[in-house]
Amino acid sequence: MLPRYHVAVFVHGCFWHGHDCNRAQRPRTNTEYWGPKIQGNILRDQRNADLLQQANWDVFTVRECTLERDTESLVDRLASLRNAVEQPE
Numbered sequence: 001m002l003p004r005y006h007v008a009v010f011v012h013g014c015f016w017h018g019h020d021c022n023r024a025q026r027p028r029t030n031t032e033y034w035g036p037k038i039q040g041n042i043l044r045d046q047r048n049a050d051l052l053q054q055a056n057w058d059v060f061t062v063r064e065c066t067l068e069r070d071t072e073s074l075v076d077r078l079a080s081l082r083n084a085v086e087q088p089e
């Protein structure tokens with residue numbers, strides 16, 4: 001969180017946050033537990049992001065799989081975030 005600039009950066013583990021990628025495959029056993037559990041996390045993430053945006057915060061979410069596979073575009077995103085923070089509109 002960067003309160004001075006109203007910027008929130010979240011780093012999400014793919015499994016726990018129900019990302020649509022192959023790191024996030026749900027267990028085949030105990031689905032009646034994992035389904036609602038992960039779904040609840042997704043809804044909570046969405047609610048938190050909505051609340052922050054309503055309060056005029058910029059929300060950036062970085063996924064675990066993006067960190068692993070696409071460091072370059074992540075660095076670009078963070079660089080543009082830094083520019084935005086340094087030059088507020």
Ligand SMILES: [Zn+2]
Nearest residue numbers: 014019021065
């Ligand atoms: Zn992912």
